[in-house]
Amino acid sequence: MTNSHILLIEELKEQLLTLGYYPFQLEEITKDATGTTNIENINSARANYLISSLKFYINFSKCSFSTKK
Incomplete structure (x- = not known):
């Protein structure tokens, strides 16, 4: 996994937090996509899937959110 993967993943997680997701939900999404909550050692294919x-x-x-307005 490259630094650009890490930066993009962190940026996307920040967006989800802003949208109202909780940190434990992000951990579950990460675990479902990669099999682990520690993304430091995942390969590029798993990073792309995440x-x-x-x-x-x-x-x-x-x-x-837009349908609730």
């Missing part, structure tokens, strides 16, 4: 998963939750939250 990034896709985080983006999915961001899009889901934005759609869900």
Whole structure:
């Protein structure tokens, strides 16, 4: 996994926190996507899958939030 993966993952997690997710939910998303909550040693394929998963939750939250208005 590259530094750019790490930076993007952290940025996406911050977005989810801003959208109202709790840290324990982010840990569960990470564990579901990678098999672990420690992302330091995952390979690039797992990092890309985690990034896709985080983006999915961001899009889901934005759609869900916009329909409640």
